[in-house]
Amino acid sequence: MSGGIRITGADITPVAFRDPALLNAVGVHEPYALRAIVEVRTDQGITGLGETYADGGHLRRLRAAVEVITGMDVHTLGGMHRRISEALNGGIGAGGHGLTGSATGSGAADRVFAPFEVACLDIQGKAAGLPVSDLLGGAVRECVPFGAHLFYKRAGHPGREPDEWGAALDPDGIVAQARRMTEDYGFGAITLKGGVMPPEEEVEAVRALHKAFPGIPLRLDPNAAWTVETSVRVARELDGVLEYLADPTPGQRGMAEVARRAPMPLASTMCVAAFDELSSAVARESVRIVLADHHSWGGLQRSLLLAGICRTFGLGLSLHSDSHLGVGLAAMTHLAAATPDLAYACGTRWPWKSEEVVVPGALAFADGAVRVPTAPGLGVELDRDALARLHEQYVTRGLREPDGTGRIRRIDPSYERRSPRR
Known part of the structure; x- marks a missing residue:
């Protein structure tokens, strides 16, 4: 395969960061928002970054997907998407939906693949000395x-x-x-x-x-x-x-x-x-x-x-x-x-x-x-101390499945969610 940059593994780090008491149609935001930072490692020592959702079901699928893409070249993105799709159809990481709090029919394979694709483009850009926007045309x-x-x-x-x-x-x-x-x-x-x-x-x-x-x-x-x-x-x-x-x-x-x-x-x-x-x-x-x-x-x-x-x-x-x-x-x-x-x-x-x-x-x-960043790849670098701090916040705060409706009902037991409503 072209490129000669092979995936040796990936780290999935869920983080929690402070979120205000913002109101929406399904309730109120939790005190912390959840995201996951994806770091794809390669045999050439180049690491790529992606970001995605961090509810429990999505994290399980992300971690399972690492196994099926390890060994692949970072340039074979079409094959990577297909391999993740086939694995999902086989039942990897079942449960959850990746878009906590949203009503959407978007495909699980696309949501799982997305952060790995971004990370691979980050790697490609770093290897070629080009920003990701150049790789996109x-x-x-x-x-x-x-x-x-x-x-x-x-x-x-x-x-x-x-x-x-x-x-x-x-x-x-x-x-x-x-x-x-x-x-x-x-x-x-x-x-x-x-x-x-x-x-x-x-x-x-x-x-x-x-x-x-x-x-x-x-x-x-x-x-x-x-x-x-x-x-x-x-x-x-x-x-x-x-x-x-x-x-x-x-x-x-x-x-x-x-x-x-x-x-x-x-x-x-x-x-x-x-x-x-x-x-x-x-x-x-x-x-x-x-x-x-x-x-x-x-x-x-x-x-x-x-x-x-x-x-x-x-x-x-x-x-x-x-x-x-x-x-x-x-x-x-x-x-x-x-x-x-x-x-x-x-x-x-x-x-x-x-x-x-x-x-x-x-x-x-x-x-x-x-x-638009002009440095190679995405043009951003992880702050390791900040990543560790927000991961520790994820661990200690205990929030795993944000529930805006449940939270507002704890604040106001009379709250009634009706959709659609007049």
Whole structure:
């Protein structure tokens, strides 16, 4: 096989990092977010990095996958995906879904393969002296634009001191949150995570953002919390205000009905989250914008394949992210840099994060964008002390399966999760 760089093993290190009391359609974030750092080792002494989810089922599959890819050349990515797929069909690492708290049909093989693919591209880039964006066809932009991701939130987790962001439970709080993010990071687009308050209150919050930040594109994402009729009503009330409305209602059929009646385009990271969901979404005209996440679409090269399909069918494309660390941001930045048809600023939850595993300096936000690293590979290096500290935090805090609904019910026993709701 070409390349002559063979995998000798991989380390999977789950970590926990502090997360504020952010509210969403299924409850509230746990005090810690979970990620796993993947380090692929080779016979040439070059190590590659990947980042992924860290719920229990996904970790079991990742560790089982290491066994089937050990010995493979880092350039044989197609064969690696096939081998992982075959092993999963054989039952390795059964249980769990890799996307804790999300309703998605994305394939387990793509989710397991993604961090290994990123790590192998990191190795390829280091060996060739090229940034990962060059391996993806070359950067078409030097800087990648990102948007602010706002949340309704409590002042702090129960029993703990208020965090530095404070509460945001009304339009004034949301606007104050947005003002700080735009001032600190220069974001030129804003997404509000909805599905938390009554829809009319979220409409009021978006209108307040529109008044406070004229000319800045606004998005609303209620995580499929609403009925079709509620979704249509909100869409019409925000005509001329929203750039797009993301996942207002569950499922492709419901989304298609809203899309026919809404004045703005619909986007999705939920009803179109895997390749086998694309054809039906196109046929039903369920969405006009796909919010892709390379962690669930099978890595960077398969995300570029998705971009080509979107181009073919006239769909817009942007990149979505959950809570992530620097390895994930670096991979996302290289992907966005090499994606010509990136029509919208990417999503990020970076400002909510106060802990990190990469050495500072390689990634920074300026004017709402991240400059694409030009060093070989991903261009980031692990901070070993920080990695060890966040792994110890994972071990001692005992959080293994984040449950936003269960947590908010412990805080408020009367909480009732209803989806979709009016």
